Amino acid sequence: MLRRMRNDRLLVAIAVVVGVVLIVIAAIYWAEPAQSLPSFFPGHESGSSHHHVKHGIAAFLVGLACFAFAWFRTGPKRPSPT
Amino acid sequence: MILASLISYPRAIVLGLLQGVSELFPVSSLGHTVILPGLLGWNIHQNAPYFLSFLVATHFATAIVLFLFFRRDWVRILEGIGRSLRDRGIDPADADAKLGWLLVVGTIPAGILGLLLQDTLRKAFASPRTAAAFLIANGALLYGAELLRRRAPQAADDDDTRIARQVSWRDATIIGTAQSLALIPGFSRSGASMGGSLLVGLSHKDAARFAFLLATPLIGAAALLKLPQLFGHDGDGVRGQALVASLCSAATAYLAVRFLMRFFETQTLVPFAVYCALAGLGATIYFAVS
Numbered sequence: 001m002l003r004r005m006r007n008d009r010l011l012v013a014i015a016v017v018v019g020v021v022l023i024v025i026a027a028i029y030w031a032e033p034a035q036s037l038p039s040f041f042p043g044h045e046s047g048s049s050h051h052h053v054k055h056g057i058a059a060f061l062v063g064l065a066c067f068a069f070a071w072f073r074t075g076p077k078r079p080s081p082t
Numbered sequence: 083m084i085l086a087s088l089i090s091y092p093r094a095i096v097l098g099l100l101q102g103v104s105e106l107f108p109v110s111s112l113g114h115t116v117i118l119p120g121l122l123g124w125n126i127h128q129n130a131p132y133f134l135s136f137l138v139a140t141h142f143a144t145a146i147v148l149f150l151f152f153r154r155d156w157v158r159i160l161e162g163i164g165r166s167l168r169d170r171g172i173d174p175a176d177a178d179a180k181l182g183w184l185l186v187v188g189t190i191p192a193g194i195l196g197l198l199l200q201d202t203l204r205k206a207f208a209s210p211r212t213a214a215a216f217l218i219a220n221g222a223l224l225y226g227a228e229l230l231r232r233r234a235p236q237a238a239d240d241d242d243t244r245i246a247r248q249v250s251w252r253d254a255t256i257i258g259t260a261q262s263l264a265l266i267p268g269f270s271r272s273g274a275s276m277g278g279s280l281l282v283g284l285s286h287k288d289a290a291r292f293a294f295l296l297a298t299p300l301i302g303a304a305a306l307l308k309l310p311q312l313f314g315h316d317g318d319g320v321r322g323q324a325l326v327a328s329l330c331s332a333a334t335a336y337l338a339v340r341f342l343m344r345f346f347e348t349q350t351l352v353p354f355a356v357y358c359a360l361a362g363l364g365a366t367i368y369f370a371v372s
Contacts, residue, residue, distance in 0.1 A: 042198075054197040054198065054307070055197070055198065057197055057307075058193070058194045058197040058198060061190060061193060061194065062190070062194065065186075065190055068186075071167070071170060072166075072170060072171060072172070074170065075169065075170025075171040076169075076170060076171060
């Protein structure tokens with residue numbers, strides 16, 4: 001029981017951290033052109049002034065999904081349906 | 083502007099009517115939009131910005147029709163999602179909330195893959211010959227789904243309750259991911275999601291309902307994202323044609339969704355599988371000899 005609670009908290013913490021990171025990544029995609037993105041980012045391209053808006057949207061949506069997961073995971077426990 | 087003039091109003095009407103029907107029938111709208119101009123000898127550049135902007139308008143019209151057709155369901159689903167967020171949990175008895183989150187879970191993989199791969203796949207496979215070959219594969223996929231479908235007991239009376247009980251989170255992820263096949267011209271979005279839904283035990287009627295609900299936000303969001311192109315340089319010379327095609331697309335999409343919801347009460351995917359196989363084969367032979 002105690003171990004399960006710890007696992008739950010760990011999962012929630014991971015989801016929140018990943019969510020924050022993804023939203024920051026989304027902001028970087030929206031703000032920076034392809035040439036200014038860190039080289040390990042998908043879409044990085046030297047000399048390109050193109051903004052990867054879609055990559056940003058994808059990162060933002062997955063970030064939101066992580067927050068939604070954490071939100072539900074920390075909600076009141078419900079009895080399982082019979 | 084010279085290229086844009088290649089979409090005449092009669093062609094726009096044909097493409098609009100075709101888009102409305104083929105987007106919802108499990109026969110690949112993108113495949114038909116690529117194959118038909120090839121068959122008719124229309125010199126349309128499939129990857130040209132003006133043609134993509136034109137297509138976006140017809141997709142947007144289809145999404146609006148789908149949303150309006152299921153508008154009462156969407157109101158209940160959105161209320162269900164709101165209740166679950168407020169309560170920080172999904173009540174097992176709240177079918178609307180469960181269905182709403184199933185749609186969210188199913189939309190995420192398809193949305194992400196679409197955002198990241200749409201342009202690449204379209205450029206790679208947008209030739210009529212390739213689309214015809216994939217149309218045959220789409221027929222095989224539909225037929226395979228019929229052969230392998232799981233017949234689960236359908237106890238609940240309400241459509242949404244049946245779907246919410248039958249589809250698990252994992253199932254919704256798989257069905258959502260399967261939709262991404264539609265990024266390849268020749269594969270059908272509704273066909274892939276209906277096939278996936280049949281495999282997890284939904285009836286044909288419920289599978290069609292789930293597929294249309296799942297498709298609405300994706301088609302709408304994809305169109306909304308690209309709609310500004312239509313009002314920019316890419317839309318020069320095709321805005322009027324796009325408007326006419328959108329109206330045609332909306333009309334046929336409405337008739338198609340009405341027809342299909344009744345059709346799948348009693349029928350299966352087999353007729354569409356046969357059509358895709360024959361149409362793909364016919365087009366392949368035509369392109370090979372012409």
